[in-house]
Every structure is written in structure tokens, then in C-alpha cells.
Amino acid sequence: MGATEIWNAMEVARGARVFEIHSSSLTIDHSLSLPDMTPRIIELCKDMFKKWSKLDDSRFSVETVSGGITNLLLKVSVEEEKGKLELVTVRLYGPNTEYVINRERELQAIKYLSNAGFGAKLLGVFGNGMVQSFINARTLISSDMRKPKLAAEIAKQLHKFHEVEIPGSKEPQLWNDISRFFEKASVLEFDDSEKKRMYNMVSFKEVHDEIFKLKELTGLLNAPVVFAHNDLLSGNLMFNDEEEKLYFIDFEYGSYNYRGFDIGNHFNEYAGFDCDYSLYPNKDEQYHFFRHYLQPEKPHEVSEKDLETLYVESNTYMLASHLYWALWGLIQAKMSPIDFDYLGYFFLRYNEYKRQKEKHFLLAQSYLSGVGAG
Numbered sequence: 001m002g003a004t005e006i007w008n009a010m011e012v013a014r015g016a017r018v019f020e021i022h023s024s025s026l027t028i029d030h031s032l033s034l035p036d037m038t039p040r041i042i043e044l045c046k047d048m049f050k051k052w053s054k055l056d057d058s059r060f061s062v063e064t065v066s067g068g069i070t071n072l073l074l075k076v077s078v079e080e081e082k083g084k085l086e087l088v089t090v091r092l093y094g095p096n097t098e099y100v101i102n103r104e105r106e107l108q109a110i111k112y113l114s115n116a117g118f119g120a121k122l123l124g125v126f127g128n129g130m131v132q133s134f135i136n137a138r139t140l141i142s143s144d145m146r147k148p149k150l151a152a153e154i155a156k157q158l159h160k161f162h163e164v165e166i167p168g169s170k171e172p173q174l175w176n177d178i179s180r181f182f183e184k185a186s187v188l189e190f191d192d193s194e195k196k197r198m199y200n201m202v203s204f205k206e207v208h209d210e211i212f213k214l215k216e217l218t219g220l221l222n223a224p225v226v227f228a229h230n231d232l233l234s235g236n237l238m239f240n241d242e243e244e245k246l247y248f249i250d251f252e253y254g255s256y257n258y259r260g261f262d263i264g265n266h267f268n269e270y271a272g273f274d275c276d277y278s279l280y281p282n283k284d285e286q287y288h289f290f291r292h293y294l295q296p297e298k299p300h301e302v303s304e305k306d307l308e309t310l311y312v313e314s315n316t317y318m319l320a321s322h323l324y325w326a327l328w329g330l331i332q333a334k335m336s337p338i339d340f341d342y343l344g345y346f347f348l349r350y351n352e353y354k355r356q357k358e359k360h361f362l363l364a365q366s367y368l369s370g371v372g373a374g
């Protein structure tokens with residue numbers, strides 16, 4: 001991100017003048033070890049926040065909170081004058097993530113979501129990341145998400161999240177994003193012979209046909225369009241056990257999208273990092289979630305008809321989630337320096353799509369014929 005992009009990011013983030021946004025033109029090398037990165041992080045904090053510019057480096061400590069597949073999250077503790085301790089979070093964007101993430105869209109959303117009580121407060125932007133307020137909570141693990149009490153809380157929060165209004169186009173982005181990913185993914189070239197061999201096994205004509213058929217089917221569902229998180233995996237959910245408070249974080253994939261995609265995508269994440277799709281929630285677990293999503297205050301008053309509609313919607317868009325992240329994986333295989341088997345991930349997600357396709361196409365078609373007859 002150059003000076004112009006930082007200025008643009010500042011303008012987008014300021015927008016409604018909700019709070020002051022600091023900035024720095026510095027960038028941090030994502031590949032450095034924590035001891036080597038620490039002096040650079042301290043330099044960044046001093047450059048961005050003038051009140052810390054004269055503090056001795058010994059007053060700063062830096063530790064890793066989490067390292068996602070595309071982000072690195074660091075906690076910075078600053079001992080200010082008179083012993084007051086200030087905590088901030090520094091988020092480093094993964095290298096080349098701009099190929100799949102619209103940073104301007106993210107910064108625009110953060111401002112309004114933060115105002116509505118979601119996520120951390122944006123404090124500043126720099127060359128390849130942002131600084132946010134620190135959230136005192138633990139990151140969930142995938143098995144947490146299926147616990148009935150937490151599942152209900154996630155559903156209630158998602159209901160509120162989907163009510164937030166973000167200015168700008170309300171056009172759902174799912175098929176635009178999948179189309180963009182497909183165009184990029186289908187023209188990649190690999191030097192590594194094993195990657196080249198695996199990539200050549202992908203039938204892009206078949207993938208294209210599947211996208212077309214699924215887009216046509218989902219279009220018949222008339223799913224509501226909401227501002228969606230689009231990446232509600234356990235790593236983007238935090239919980240403070242003492243206060244029993246749940247936080248949604250990381251809105252980098254956020255956009256206007258189909259309600260069912262956000263929920264179906266979340267259900268896919270029950271599989272965890274091992275992608276064990278036998279952990280996908282059963283109908284009873286899904287209905288528990290839907291009741292708290294549709295009527296957070298009176299979950300047991302949700303009608304059978306509304307439950308069935310959301311069940312069909314979420315499980316049809318669950319298929320789109322597999323296609324979305326499969327194509328994302330191909331792009332990452334080329335662009336990301338992170339040591340992860342992204343090509344293997346493509347086949348994992350695409351094969352799961354193929355395994356689930358017939359059952360859920362039939363479910364949607366059966367539901368639609370009933371609706372048509374009704």
C-alpha cells in the first residue's frame with residue numbers, strides 16, 4: 001500500500017467522522033520472526049501515535065495473538081507514563097491478499113460495523129495493515145460453535161449484524177466474487193512440477209458448468225440480501241467467558257450478500273481446520289440456530305415454514321461456499337508465500353461440493369416445486 005492508497009484508506013475510514021484515524025506509511029515484513037519484527041512494530045506504534053513517540057522501547061511488548069491463513073494478529077502492550085497500561089492490536093495483511101480482498105470495501109464496512117458495536121475499533125492504518133483496539137477475549141475453536149448456548153449467541157449476533165446498513169451498493173457480491181476468482185484461478189501458471197501436475201488436474205470447464213447450475217438454482221430461492229460477514233469461522237469469533245460476551249472480528253471478506261450464504265458458510269466451518277465435514281450440523285442443530293437467528297427474543301415462536309425456508313436456503317448456499325473457497329485456494333496456491341497445501345485445499349472443498357451436490361439440489365428443487373404448487 002503506497003502513500004496514495006494510505007490516504008484513500010484514511011478517507012474511507014474517516015467517512016462519518018466517528019473517531020480519529022491515525023496513519024503511517026511504514027510497512028512490516030510479514031516473514032520476519034517475532035523477535036526481529038518487534039522493533040519494527042514499536043517503530044510503527046511510535047510513528048502512528050505521537051503520544052508514544054518519546055517512550056523508551058522497553059515500555060513496549062509484542063506478542064502473537066493468532067496467525068490466520070491470511071493474517072497475522074499481534075497484541076502490543078504499552079506502559080505509558082505513570083504506569084498506565086495501554087493495549088492495541090496490530091493486524092498485518094497477508095502478502096498478496098489484495099488479489100482476493102477489497103481493502104477499501106473492508107475499511108468502509110469497519111467504520112459502520114464498529115459504530116454498531118461489532119469488532120474492534122479502528123485506530124489507524126499503515127502500509128500493509130491496521131491497528132485496532134484490543135479485545136479481551138479468547139478465540140473460539142470449531143468445537144465451541146456447536147455448543148447449544150454459544151450457537152444461540154452466534155445466531156443472535158448474526159441477526160444483529162445482518163441489520164447493519166453500510167452505505168453504497170447493496171448488490172450481493174457472491175457470484176461477482178466467484179466469477180472474479182474463476183477468471184484469475186483459470187489462467188495461473190506454476191513453476192513447481194508437483195503444483196503444475198495438480199493444477200492440470202482441475203477441469204475448469206466442469207467447475208464453470210457447476211457455477212452456472214448452482215447460480216441458476218439459488219436465484220430461484222429469492223434469498224434476502226444482507227450485509228454479510230462471509231467468513232464466520234471459529235478464528236473470527238471471540239468470547240469473554242467472565243462477561244459471557246461474544247465478538248465478531250475480521251470483516252475483510254464482508255460485503256452485501258445472500259443471508260443463506262453467510263449461514264451455510266458458517267455451518268461448513270464446523271468442520272474446523274481439519275475439514276472434517278462429518279461435523280457439519282444436523283437438522284436439529286441447524287433449527288436451533290435458525291430459531292435464535294430469526295427471532296432472538298422468542299426463538300420458540302418461529303414457524304415451521306420459516307425454519308424450512310432458511311434450512312433450504314442455507315444448505316443450498318452451503319454448496320456455493322465450497323466453490324468460493326475452492327477457487328480462493330487455487331489463487332492462494334499461486335500468490336501466498338505461506339506454507340499451506342492450497343491446491344490440496346481446492347480438491348478438498350470441490351470434492352465435498354460434488355459429494356453434497358445431488359442431495360441438496362434435490363432438497364432445493366423439491367422445496368421450490370412445493371412453493372410453486374402452494
